[in-house]
Amino acid sequence: MKEIDKGDLFSLPAKQVTQDMINHYADAAEDHNPLHVDPEFAKTTRYGGTIAHGMLSVAFIQELMVRTFGKDWLESGTIEASFMAPVRPGEAITTEAKVMKVTPVEGEETKARIRMQVLCLNAQNEKVIKGQTEVTVAI
Amino acid sequence: MKFAEVQVGVPYPEKKFTVTEKAVKAYLAAVEDDTPLYAEERLVPPAYAAVYTRWEALTGEHLEDGTVHAKQIFRYVKPLHWGETLTLRGQVKEKMEKRGLKFVVQKIEVLDEAGELAVESEITIILPM
Numbered sequence: 001m002k003e004i005d006k007g008d009l010f011s012l013p014a015k016q017v018t019q020d021m022i023n024h025y026a027d028a029a030e031d032h033n034p035l036h037v038d039p040e041f042a043k044t045t046r047y048g049g050t051i052a053h054g055m056l057s058v059a060f061i062q063e064l065m066v067r068t069f070g071k072d073w074l075e076s077g078t079i080e081a082s083f084m085a086p087v088r089p090g091e092a093i094t095t096e097a098k099v100m101k102v103t104p105v106e107g108e109e110t111k112a113r114i115r116m117q118v119l120c121l122n123a124q125n126e127k128v129i130k131g132q133t134e135v136t137v138a139i
Numbered sequence: 140m141k142f143a144e145v146q147v148g149v150p151y152p153e154k155k156f157t158v159t160e161k162a163v164k165a166y167l168a169a170v171e172d173d174t175p176l177y178a179e180e181r182l183v184p185p186a187y188a189a190v191y192t193r194w195e196a197l198t199g200e201h202l203e204d205g206t207v208h209a210k211q212i213f214r215y216v217k218p219l220h221w222g223e224t225l226t227l228r229g230q231v232k233e234k235m236e237k238r239g240l241k242f243v244v245q246k247i248e249v250l251d252e253a254g255e256l257a258v259e260s261e262i263t264i265i266l267p268m
Contacts, residue, residue, distance in 0.1 A: 015171060028162070028169035029190050034204050045205055054208040055189035059170040062186035066174055074185055074218040082210045 004099055004114055004137065011096040012064045019089040022052050029053065051086035057120040057129045060095040064118075065133055068097070072137050081118070081131035093128065094121050105136060112139045140194075140202055142234065142241040142266055150230045151198050156191045158183050160221040166190065183219040185258075192247045192260035197227045205267035209242065212261040219257055226250040232261065241266040 026037050031053060034041035042050040058081050065073045087093060097116040105111040113136050120129035166187050167177060177184055189211075194202055219225070229247035236242070242265055249258040 021169065021171070024165075024169040028166040029193075030195075031193065033202070033206065035207070041204065053189075055186070055211065056170065058189065058211060059172065059184075059186040062184065063170070063172045063174060066176060066185065070176060071180075071182075071218060074182065074215055077185065077215045078213065080210070080212045083208060 003139065004102060004112075006099050006102055008099040009096060010064055010068050010116075011094065012060060012067075014092040014094045015060055016092050017052050017056065017087050017089065019050060022050065022056070022089060025053055025056050029055065031055075047086055049088065051088055054081075054083040054129070057083075057087055057093060057095075060093060060120060061097070061118050061129065061131065061133070064095050064097055065135065069114075069135050069137060073135050076136040077133065078135075079118070079131060079133045081129050084127045084130050085122070087120075087122065087128050091122050095119070096121070097133065100132075104139070110138055111136055140200055140206075140243070140266065142236075142243070145231055145234050145243055147231050147233055150228065154197050154227045155224055156196055156227055157224045158187065158191065158219060158221060162190070163187060163221055180218075181221040183221065183223070185213065185215050188213050188215075188249070188258050188260060191225055191227065191249065192229075192258070192262070194245055194262070194264075197229050197247055202264070203267050207265040207267075208262065209265050210263035212259075214259040215257075216259070217251055217255060217257040219251055223252050225252070225257070226254070229260075 097118045101115040103113045232244045232246040234243045247260045251257040
């Protein structure tokens with residue numbers, strides 16, 4: 001793997017979140033909270049309409065982590081994600097990660113712990129998810 | 140889940156959860172993720188933890204319609220494979236009222252088929268008004 005430095009940026013191409021995608025996610029994730037899949041119910045909530053599952057966007061972040069770090073992510077990754085704003089059907093979401101810190105692992109001179117700030121952004125560049133990830137990689 | 144009845148620190152009985160190949164493929168299709176690694180090594184995508192660490196998977200309790208997911212933490216220790224049967228154990232870590240909202244933090248540990256810790260999850264939810 002190429003050397004990773006503070007300030008490095010990784011990103012995924014934008015994903016279009018449609019109501020269809022939300023419905024398929026609801027089936028796959030076994031989460032049919034009507035806030036996500038029932039427009040009539042969702043209208044009565046403070047969101048005024050259906051919104052995507054927060055974990056759908058987290059899946060985008062995780063895809064970025066696995067594409068970037070491979071099995072290292074499955075063996076040492078941590079993610080902490082806060083849901084900042086709803087994702088509404090029809091929105092395109094971009095996902096990016098910025099390396100904030102690279103710390104050698106004590107006692108293991110061939111490994112480093114990478115800390116990243118991760119964001120999912122809508123088309124207006126508003127944060128829908130903000131978080132932090134960490135992973136241990138070979139250096 | 141009624142906020143007043145939520146018990147902090149009381150472990151739920153352990154539950155088993157089998158991650159099937161079919162379910163993993165459906166999940167990857169739903170999130171439009173075609174990362175080759177998963178099929179190459181029959182690995183469970185780490186994001187699939189959202190499914191097996193659902194509160195309902197452990198407790199059988201249905202979260203009330205309108206419950207909102209506020210925050211999520213996952214820590215991955217060991218990869219999981221298609222067909223593996225997991226052991227789930229968890230409890231409510233804390234509950235609090237803030238700004239008129241009712242928050243509940245749930246912690247779940249996931250053991251792989253060998254009985255070793257594979258994933259930890261901490262989820263913060265906001266109960267409906």
